[in-house]
Amino acid sequence: MxxxxxxxxxxxxxxxxxxxxxxxxxxxxxxxxxxxxxxxxxxxxxxxxxxxxxxxxxxxxxxxxxxxxxxxxxxxxxxxxxxxxxxxxxxxxxxxxxxxxxxxxxxxxxxxxxxxxxxxxxxxxxxxxxxxxxxxxxxxxxxxxxxxxxxxxxxxxxxxxxxxxxxxxxxxxxxxAPDSRLSHVARAIAWIRDNYDRPFSIASVAREAGMSPSALHQHFKAVTAMSPLQYQKQIRLQEARRLMLSEACDAQGAGFQVGYDSPSQFSREYVRLFGTPPGRDAARLRSAGMPTAAV
Incomplete structure (x- = not known):
């Protein structure tokens, strides 16, 4: 070492x-x-x-x-x-x-x-x-x-x-293993990542993953510790943060780009994940030079 x-x-x-x-x-x-x-x-x-x-x-x-x-x-x-x-x-x-x-x-x-x-x-x-x-x-x-x-x-x-x-x-x-439970969940994850900015049904994601809706929900949560909808929310909020930091997008514009129709809902959910309202959080990270990639 x-x-x-x-x-x-x-x-x-x-x-x-x-x-x-x-x-x-x-x-x-x-x-x-x-x-x-x-x-x-x-x-x-x-x-x-x-x-x-x-x-x-x-x-x-x-x-x-x-x-x-x-x-x-x-x-x-x-x-x-x-x-x-x-x-x-x-x-x-x-x-x-x-x-x-x-x-x-x-x-x-x-x-x-x-x-x-x-x-x-x-x-x-x-x-x-x-x-x-x-x-x-x-x-x-x-x-x-x-x-x-x-x-x-x-x-x-x-x-x-x-x-x-x-x-x-x-x-x-x-x-x-292409037919493992993890591989099926990975296909569902890839679909959500590609379509994170629009609504979806569990049935549609299950078809993409090649699983029944009940099996998808069970195995998805076992792998990720969250439901498909909770996963989508995390992806949306992290992408909104990236837009504000990397592309100088304002909070309202970032929320709309990632699929939020309501600025107030976007702000509430952003605070739950990051602890600070979106505009204030982006300003703090810029001034501190904080990374947004894995460390």
Whole structure:
């Protein structure tokens, strides 16, 4: 972990999340604890090399540090907060996007041992030396970019392999299995994300997911800890926040763009999620230079 922390520190010029020249790999650094930051987290494994973080999914809290890593198996609206960080010992994290096709190929070549399927779309596991070592070698490719194109796919494959053989295997297996409950829920999530700004019925989403309405509601909540309508609301509000911060949209315009006909309803629901009215929240974040991406 010390080696991985040293590599991440060397390749992060300051605080924030940095995409790298290796596709699907990002490095995160924070020199002090952060406030709670709602984000839409895509499927990925996040390996902390130094510091600690708390992630919240609905009312559930997950804390992880250099002894553990986080696996997110579907697009989830999470709230993240770095809890242990300082200028002398910053929070340092490696994020690798997960690839369903690669997981499926690995499972075809070597079927994993039987085990229970995980339900939640987020899972904490102990970080093994093998996984940490593969992560360090992935980051080390930034020092030898001429080799990255050849070696990165091999190391990425190794990381996916260790995830398939670890104690989070039940969750990861479902990502690569096209007929798993998680894959059906992921199709529903993709449809809601593409159509978040307009009303929908559970029946229409269930058809897209290839499930009955009752099964969709049950499995959707098991994976995301919320109903499809609650999920849509989170997506709408996070997109409205992005519009105000990234595109200088005013609060009323942002609300209309994401599907709210009533400014007062938009403001009430925004306050419930972010704790502050939309216009005031956007102004505060701009002045503080707060990130809106996962940290």
């Amino acid at each position: 010390k080696h991985l922390a040293s590599l991440i520190s060397r390749h992060t010029p300051g605080d924030g999340m940095f995409d790298t020249a290796v596709p699907g790999m990002a490095l995160i650094r924070q020199g002090q604890p952060t406030e709670r930051i709602p984000v839409l987290h895509q499927p990925a494994v996040c390996i902390i090399a130094q510091g600690a973080k708390v992630v919240m999914l609905g009312d559930e809290t997950y804390r992880y540090d250099a002894d553990s890593h986080l696996v997110v198996s579907v697009d989830l609206p999470l709230t993240g907060q770095v809890t242990e960080a300082s200028p002398e010992r910053p929070y340092l994290c490696l994020r690798i996007d997960l690839e369903p096709a690669l997981l499926m190929a690995l499972m075809t070549e070597r079927p994993p041992p039987p085990g229970s399927e995980g339900s939640r779309g987020v899972h904490l596991s102990r970080t093994t030396p093998e996984l940490a070592g593969a992560g360090a070698r992935m980051v080390q490719l930034l020092d030898a970019p001429e080799h990255a194109e050849t070696l990165a796919p091999m190391i990425r494959r190794e990381i996916h392999y260790w995830l398939l053989t670890g104690d989070q295997a039940g969750v990861v297996r479902q990502i690569g």
